[in-house]
Amino acid sequence: MKVRRYFAANMRNALEQVRQEQGPDVIILSNRKVDGGVELLTAIGEPDAELLEKFTPRGGRERAPEVAAEVAGVAPTAASVPTAPTAPEPLWTSQETVVQMQRELGAIKSLLEQQLSGLAWHEFGQRSPGQARLLRVLTQLGIAPKLGRSLAAGVEDRHEFAAASRQILAALQARITCLHDPVLQHGGHIALCGATGVGKTTLASKLAGRYSLVHGSQRVALISTDDQRLGAHQQLRTFGRLVGITVRSLRSVDELPETLHEFEDRGLVIIDLPGFAPADPAFRRTLTTLAGLPSMVQTYLTLCASTDYMALERVVDAVEGLPLEGCCLTKLDEAATLGPVLSAVIAAQLPVAYTTAGQQVPDDISIATPQALLQQLIRMGKACPASAEAALIERAFTR
Numbered sequence: 001m002k003v004r005r006y007f008a009a010n011m012r013n014a015l016e017q018v019r020q021e022q023g024p025d026v027i028i029l030s031n032r033k034v035d036g037g038v039e040l041l042t043a044i045g046e047p048d049a050e051l052l053e054k055f056t057p058r059g060g061r062e063r064a065p066e067v068a069a070e071v072a073g074v075a076p077t078a079a080s081v082p083t084a085p086t087a088p089e090p091l092w093t094s095q096e097t098v099v100q101m102q103r104e105l106g107a108i109k110s111l112l113e114q115q116l117s118g119l120a121w122h123e124f125g126q127r128s129p130g131q132a133r134l135l136r137v138l139t140q141l142g143i144a145p146k147l148g149r150s151l152a153a154g155v156e157d158r159h160e161f162a163a164a165s166r167q168i169l170a171a172l173q174a175r176i177t178c179l180h181d182p183v184l185q186h187g188g189h190i191a192l193c194g195a196t197g198v199g200k201t202t203l204a205s206k207l208a209g210r211y212s213l214v215h216g217s218q219r220v221a222l223i224s225t226d227d228q229r230l231g232a233h234q235q236l237r238t239f240g241r242l243v244g245i246t247v248r249s250l251r252s253v254d255e256l257p258e259t260l261h262e263f264e265d266r267g268l269v270i271i272d273l274p275g276f277a278p279a280d281p282a283f284r285r286t287l288t289t290l291a292g293l294p295s296m297v298q299t300y301l302t303l304c305a306s307t308d309y310m311a312l313e314r315v316v317d318a319v320e321g322l323p324l325e326g327c328c329l330t331k332l333d334e335a336a337t338l339g340p341v342l343s344a345v346i347a348a349q350l351p352v353a354y355t356t357a358g359q360q361v362p363d364d365i366s367i368a369t370p371q372a373l374l375q376q377l378i379r380m381g382k383a384c385p386a387s388a389e390a391a392l393i394e395r396a397f398t399r
C-alpha cells in the first residue's frame with residue numbers, strides 16, 4: 001500500500017487534488033486541520049491490514065496524526081502533531097461546502113419525489129379516471145392516503161361517479177366499528193385516557209351525569225388520578241358537588257385497587273386519567289398498571305376529532321398492543337372534517353363508543369354509530385368543501 005500526504009487550503013481542494021492524482025480507488029486514512037489549511041493522508045494499492053487497522057478509529061481518533069506522520073516517514077513536529085490528546089474536528093460534516101451540498105441534494109430529492117408523484121398521479125388519472133376522481137374527493141375529506149387508495153381500489157372504474165361515490169361511502173361505513181352505548185348500558189370500571197386537553201374530564205362528567213340521571217347519583221363514582229395539572233382534581237370535585245356524585249382524588253393509579261374496592265356497590269366508576277403526550281413513557285406505564293389491576297377496568301382512548309392525522313397516529317401508536325376497549329371521539333363541533341379521526345380509528349381497528357360535540361355537561365354526548373359518523377363526514381364535506389391542493393393530492397397518492 002502506498003501512502004501519500006496532501007496539503008491544501010481547504011478540504012474541497014485537497015479532495016480534488018487527491019482525486020486527480022490517485023483516482024477513485026484511493027483510501028483516505030486521515031484528515032486534519034493544520035496551519036494554513038488541511039492535511040490528508042491517503043493510501044492506494046493492495047490493502048495493508050495492519051496499516052488500515054492503525055487508522056481505524058477505536059473509541060477515539062487521537063492516534064491518527066502520529067501514525068500518519070510515522071507512516072509517511074516524516075518526523076512529527078510540534079506544528080504538525082497536536083500535543084493535546086483531543087482529536088481534530090472532523091471536517092466532513094462541518095465544512096460549509098459539504099453542508100451546502102447536502103442541503104442542495106435534499107432539495108433535489110424532494111423535487112424529484114414531487115415530480116414522480118405528479119407523473120404517477122397523472123398516469124393513474126389517465127388509466128383510471130373514475131378512481132382518481134374518487135381519490136381526490138376522499139383526500140379533500142381528510143381521509144388518510146392509504147385508506148383512500150384502498151377504498152378507491154375497491155370500486156370499478158367504469159361506474160358513473162354518483163354510483164361509485166355511493167359504493168365508496170358504503171365501503172367506508174363498513175370499516176367503521178362502533179360499540180352501542182357500553183358505559184351507560186353496562187356500567188363497570190371505566191378509565192378514560194388520551195392526550196392532554198382532548199376532553200377526558202368533560203367526557204367523564206358527561207358519562208357520570210347521564211348515568212346518574214337514569215340510575216341515581218348514589219350508583220356512580222368518579223375518581224380523579226390527575227395530580228399533574230393544577231386544578232385537575234378540583235375540576236371533577238366541583239362537578240361532583242353540583243350533581244351529588246362522589247368524587248375521589250388519588251395521587252396515582254397505584255392507589256386504585258383500594259378505592260375500587262371501596263366503590264364495590266357502585267354500578268359505574270369512572271377513572272379520569274391525566275393527559276399525556278404520546279411520547280411520554282408514563283402514558284404506556286399508566287395503562288399497563290391499569291391492565292394489571294385485580295378488578296377489571298375497561299379503558300377507552302379519547303381522541304379529539306380536530307387533531308390532524310399525523311398527531312392522531314402518534315397517539316394510536318403509543319397505545320399499540322395495550323388492551324383498549326374502544327375509543328371516544330371528542331370536539332366534533334370543532335373539527336373541519338372527520339376524515340383524519342375516522343382514518344385513525346379504522347387503521348387502529350378501534351371501535352368508537354361515544355362522540356361529543358360541545359362543552360355542555362351532560363348534554364353534548366352521543367352514542368356513536370357508523371351511519372351517524374359517515375353522515376357527519378358527508379355533512380362537513382358539503383358545508384366546507386375543502387379545496388385540497390393538487391400537490392397534496394399527488395403526494396397523498398404515492399405516500
Ligand SMILES: Nc1nc2c(ncn2[C@@H]2O[C@H](COP(=O)(O)OP(=O)(O)OP(=O)(O)O)[C@@H](O)[C@H]2O)c(=O)[nH]1
Nearest residue numbers: 196197198199200201202275330331356357358359
Ligand atoms: N367545543 C368542545 N369543547 C370541548 C368538548 N369536550 C371538552 N371540551 C373543552 O375542552 C377543554 C378541555 O377539556 P378537559 O375535559 O379538561 O380535557 P382533558 O382531556 O381532561 O384535559 P387534561 O386533563 O388537561 O389532559 C375544556 O374547555 C372543555 O370544555 C367538546 O366536545 N367540544
Ligand SMILES: [Mg+2]
Nearest residue numbers: 200201226232
Ligand atoms: Mg382532565
